[in-house]
Amino acid sequence: MARSFVIAAAIAAFGLAAVADTSLAQGTVKIGFIIPMTGPQQSTGKQEVAAVKLYMAQHGDTVAGKKIELIIKDDGAVPDKTKRIAQELIVNDKVTFLAGFGITPTALAVAPLATQAKVPEIVTAAGTSFITERSPYIVRTSFAVPQSCVPMADWAVKNGIKRVVTMISDYAPGIDAEKSFTAEFVKNGGKVVDAIRFPLANPDFAPFLQRAADRKPDAVFIFVPSGQGSIFVRQFVQKGLDKAGIKIIGPGDVVDDDLLNGMGDQVIGTVTAHFYSADHDSAVNKAFVAAFEKANHGMRPNFMAVGGYDGMHLMYAALKKTGGNTDGTALVNAMKGMSWESPRGPISIDPQTRDIIHNVYIRRVEKKNGQLYNVEFATFPAVKDPGKAAEKKK
Numbered sequence: 001m002a003r004s005f006v007i008a009a010a011i012a013a014f015g016l017a018a019v020a021d022t023s024l025a026q027g028t029v030k031i032g033f034i035i036p037m038t039g040p041q042q043s044t045g046k047q048e049v050a051a052v053k054l055y056m057a058q059h060g061d062t063v064a065g066k067k068i069e070l071i072i073k074d075d076g077a078v079p080d081k082t083k084r085i086a087q088e089l090i091v092n093d094k095v096t097f098l099a100g101f102g103i104t105p106t107a108l109a110v111a112p113l114a115t116q117a118k119v120p121e122i123v124t125a126a127g128t129s130f131i132t133e134r135s136p137y138i139v140r141t142s143f144a145v146p147q148s149c150v151p152m153a154d155w156a157v158k159n160g161i162k163r164v165v166t167m168i169s170d171y172a173p174g175i176d177a178e179k180s181f182t183a184e185f186v187k188n189g190g191k192v193v194d195a196i197r198f199p200l201a202n203p204d205f206a207p208f209l210q211r212a213a214d215r216k217p218d219a220v221f222i223f224v225p226s227g228q229g230s231i232f233v234r235q236f237v238q239k240g241l242d243k244a245g246i247k248i249i250g251p252g253d254v255v256d257d258d259l260l261n262g263m264g265d266q267v268i269g270t271v272t273a274h275f276y277s278a279d280h281d282s283a284v285n286k287a288f289v290a291a292f293e294k295a296n297h298g299m300r301p302n303f304m305a306v307g308g309y310d311g312m313h314l315m316y317a318a319l320k321k322t323g324g325n326t327d328g329t330a331l332v333n334a335m336k337g338m339s340w341e342s343p344r345g346p347i348s349i350d351p352q353t354r355d356i357i358h359n360v361y362i363r364r365v366e367k368k369n370g371q372l373y374n375v376e377f378a379t380f381p382a383v384k385d386p387g388k389a390a391e392k393k394k
Contacts, residue, residue: 029066029326031315032089034082034110035100035125037074040201043227044102044125045074047258048308050296052099055312058291063316064324071095075106082106083113090117096326097122097315100308103225104128104172111135118328120318120335124311125304128172129180129387132355137328139335139354141314141347142307143275144385145173145223146180148251151360151380152221152273153184156249161219163193164249165212167205168223170197177223177251180387185221193217200225205235212246213239219247222254226304229254230263237266247271252374255365258302260372270365272374275358275383276303276344279373288343301343310342310356314349346382355385 033052037045049072061068071093075082082101089095090113098114099122101107107126111134114121123131123140132138156164166182168174174197182192193215196208203224212220220241224232232254236242248254248267252274255267278289278300288309292301301309314335319326321334332354339348347358360383363374 027067028069029063029097029319030069030071030089030093030095031097031099032086032093032095033070033072033100034075034085034089034098034106035072036077036102037072039076039078041077041102041225041227043256043258044304046299047302047305048100048102048124050292050299051301051305051308052312054292054295055309057295059312059316063319064322066319066324066326068316075102077102077106079105079109083109086110086113090119095119096328096331099311099315100124101126104131107131107138108134111138114138120315120328120331122311122315124307126173127176129176129385132353136354137332139314139332139349140356141310142356143303143358144355144387145176145251146387147358147383147385148273148275148360149177149181149223150184150386151362151383152249152251153181153190154188154380155271155273155362155378156219156221157185157188157190161190161247161249163191163215163217164219164221165194165196165215165217166192166221167196167198167208167212169200169203169225169228171200173225174200174223176387181221184386203228205232206239209235209239209241213241213244216244217246219249222248222250224253226253226256226302227259229256230259233263233267233270242266252276252303252363255374256302257300257374260365260374261300263372265367265372267365267372268367271362273360273362273380274303274374275360276306277361277363277374277376278302279368279375280344280361281376282341282343282345284341285343303344306342306344310344310347313340313342314338350384353385353388355388357382357384359383
């Protein structure tokens, strides 16, 4: 049994190593897009798949003389499944790119495979700071959680919020959010009066909200994954924290554009920091939102959609820059330092970290033309990941 396992592992390793030798001969460039289409993170998959299909519809399926083939796989946000799918895509389908990854554990599960096979791993959704450090072949077009949390802390202290309870989902991105917000908030003179963590899966926020209310903070800083914000806000109101004058602040996941209209008028006035709003006032974004809604029966794009859309742009642009050379190292090198105008605003890929650099906007939920939007009113320009900057100082 042990000998069979060793042989199988050796064959798999040979298959991964052989990919680079065949990639230059490919007339077709295959993109293996792994994203949760089922399970608790399915809203991420719904948004991202809609966005990548829209990008291909707008820009065609031929780049630098290569035919683009998109292979979409549902991993249900289960890391073991993600890893198996990625290995099959590398060995059997000989993909040029792996992309997607709805949560941090799935992005990390594929990192060793990307390194071994020298296949670029384009992270379009997951947001924990250290993801890009796990492989020299990882490039990110989504976000790093501290990018929004540090500006949120700056804004909060300058606008009369002095006492905060932090409430976060107890997994890597939530911990990133808690650490980066707290460090900046305390440094600027704020006080965190309680730090609450709750389970990632199916949390009941009510008892945690009561604990927060008892501390009488000026605001609750909340981080939950995309899709859970509406539940949190409903229970926040049911517990009467809004009537007690306690504000909700945090990164933009809590008032996700895709779900915002379903949250009701009780979220009006909620202030968040984020890199994208469907209400972003630019010609590029207005065209993107109109095309996205037209192609998807009126569904409003959210920040996950933009991560996927920009991921497609990055892969197309890298192929153009290499003249169709599909060598993984050449493609990653081509991506470093790239910049373009995204629906979110001007963005670039940090040549040192391979992470996204983008504006972060302070937004307030307002009603416009009968609909709720995150309306931007302040900008922190060209924000790099503060989490990596902090690590470098150590």
